[in-house]
Amino acid sequence: MTHSPYNAPLTLKLYVLAGVVFGIYAGRVCPMLETLSFTQLFSHITLTFGVVFLIRHFLLRDHSLVTQQRQARLDTTLMFFASLILAAFYNLHYDFTLDSNLKVLFGMTLFGFFTGLLLQLDSKIATFDGLDKQQRAQFELSGQRQSLVKQMILLISLLLFTLTTMLTMVAVKDIFWLEHNPQRILDGSGKISVIKEFLYIALVLGGYVIAIMVQWSKLMHRVLLSHERSLMEVTQGNISKRLPIFEHNELGSVASLTNQMLDSLESSQDEVKTTRDVAIVSLSALAESRDNETGAHILRTQEYVRALAMHLSQFECYKDLLTDNYIELLYKSAPLHDVGKVGIPDNILLKPGKLTDEEFEIMKGHPEIGAKALSMAEGQLGSNSFLQLAKEISLTHHEKWDGSGYPNQLKEQEIPLSGRLMALADVYDALISERVYKKAFSHDKAKSIILQGNGNHFDPQVVEAFLAIEQQFVAIADKYRSMEASENALEEGVMPS
Incomplete structure (x- = not known):
């Protein structure tokens, strides 16, 4: 008007x-x-x-x-x-x-x-x-x-x-x-x-x-x-915001120059984000190339984590932490949760059967391997929220609510929220996915196992969030399952028999 x-x-x-x-x-x-x-x-x-x-x-x-x-x-x-x-x-x-x-x-x-x-x-x-x-x-x-x-x-x-x-x-x-x-x-x-x-x-x-x-x-x-x-x-992180220019005077000139500065800053930030995303994809692909898990596992888990975080952000106790910017960083960092597996020997990482106690002890070292690698990058590039969060997820996603997890036996609130979210997302996806040593479980079966872990393996509030949005988990799983099926069909159609 x-x-x-x-x-x-x-x-x-x-x-x-x-x-x-x-x-x-x-x-x-x-x-x-x-x-x-x-x-x-x-x-x-x-x-x-x-x-x-x-x-x-x-x-x-x-x-x-x-x-x-x-x-x-x-x-x-x-x-x-x-x-x-x-x-x-x-x-x-x-x-x-x-x-x-x-x-x-x-x-x-x-x-x-x-x-x-x-x-x-x-x-x-x-x-x-x-x-x-x-x-x-x-x-x-x-x-x-x-x-x-x-x-x-x-x-x-x-x-x-x-x-x-x-x-x-x-x-x-x-x-x-x-x-x-x-x-x-x-x-x-x-x-x-x-x-x-x-x-x-x-x-x-x-x-x-x-x-x-x-x-x-x-x-x-x-x-x-x-x-x-x-x-x-x-x-507060909305770098796309611009100052209104109402009249051509000193205030308008300052606003115009500020907007030009924000344009430049947004462009630079976009370049940094692109570089960050490329680095994440490259590191994630490196970890994936040495594991039996597919790339869809990485995509699904980051979707699960974001869905859980967005649901929890509605509650007062999480509003200060789970801002839009933090959830985006959480989503982008999630694929690096298993980057430490690049340091695990092939005979253990790719073993089709159950690991021995000695082998499992070696496997349990992958969170610290990933965290150390990310710490080295953090030392070179300087501390920032992306590397800090990626390191946090890598180090703590195998910790358990009751303190029986690894590598540091953290418990309850000692475990960062990012690690608690990834713990449930990682386990759920492992349960519904087929592995060389097991068949894929149904959603209901995976849900029952997660409920058994409520209060010992998983944060009860995260489990409540999972139950509240479980249909989103089902939709995410179906989405990437269909994508995998299409890719496999395409490969079979173009590759020589």
């Missing part, structure tokens, strides 16, 4: 406010001509402001300055020309003095500027609020740059100029008026009139300045808060 920069209700309210404030000043606070009644003055001003509003509403609502959100210039210009007509009318019909005519010109033009600036800021706030997240991300720098610092300096300068001019005009007028009305000095009414006029001007100018500052701060707050939220998402 596109926001219209023209706000008819607010425009009417601000024009009515300007007319009332200007009319009260002219008729009650500082009479332009004592022979002119308050009713006459107010009717003239009401008519003038009413006609100006109608022109603004019907003829200029789609003006280019409105669509460009530069209402301050439009309303200031409009009020200036209206003030010329009103001043000429008073000069011709009531012989207004020069200072009175200047007050009409200056006062109406000033109200036009204040009104237009408030409309301009409101339009920008509404436009920013109307943009959805996708539209904000697509904003680019466009048009001529407008400096926020220069805008602020200009605004302050205008306000100081306005205040100085108004006070000077009031002072000159009051001095001239008091010189020609000495009785007002003697009876004290002149002093009251001067004080009343100064207070009124101060209150009106102060009110408009406060309103403008409030609107300005609202706009800056929205833009800066949006930038802060975007950067917080980046710090």
Whole structure:
């Protein structure tokens, strides 16, 4: 939905406010001509402001300055020309003095500027609020740059100029008026009139300045808060997030440069991720090439681990650890859980029958072999979450909840969550897969064995998660079983008999 920069209700309210404030000043606070009644003055001003509003509403609502959100210039210009007509009318019909005519010109033009600036800021706030997240991300720098610092300096300068001019005009007028009305000095009414006029001007100018500052701060707050939220998402791992670019100013320039930096960072991170994924696949393929297990075992176990982690991430006690970024790293690292098998002799690793006690002791060394190898890589490349997690999984996925596992006999919470997840995923896949020494078990048979290990082999909460999503396990197993069957059929069809 596109926001219209023209706000008819607010425009009417601000024009009515300007007319009332200007009319009260002219008729009650500082009479332009004592022979002119308050009713006459107010009717003239009401008519003038009413006609100006109608022109603004019907003829200029789609003006280019409105669509460009530069209402301050439009309303200031409009009020200036209206003030010329009103001043000429008073000069011709009531012989207004020069200072009175200047007050009409200056006062109406000033109200036009204040009104237009408030409309301009409101339009920008509404436009920013109307943009959805996708539209904000697509904003680019466009048009001529407008400096926020220069805008602020200009605004302050205008306000100081306005205040100085108004006070000077009031002072000159009051001095001239008091010189020609000495009785007002003697009876004290002149002093009251001067004080009343100064207070009124101060209150009106102060009110408009406060309103403008409030609107300005609202706009800056929205833009800066949006930038802060975007950067917080980046710090939490969402590297694809970009800062909104609302206007071509200092904030827009900083946001644009930050987005360029994030583009470069995302590109570099993609390269690192690709390198990481290639390294994982290569190391996993190396381990797989020396084992009786198929590549589908690696794919299935990482899918099981991710499914378990995503389910557990719903619970409060796991939310801090199981973030989207951590689950992705867990998924990517899982294939390296048996990388240490490259260090096990073939006569043990590929033995079709049951291992002897001595052989099993050697086989039990593969978690530490894998962890040491990954530690060496970590030493070369520096510690990072990927290598740390891969090492953690490799070292602890054969530990058991009751402390009877290997290699370090860790128990319960001493075992990292990654190791506890992989322990169940690895055993489940081994049970449903065919090996040279056994047939594949059904899902129900594998499930019953896992339930027997609940609280001794496996973390009870991980088992609960498995039971909650067991149909996902079945679907994952069927998916890769079908893939293996298709690959085998393809190989048989293309290879010579």
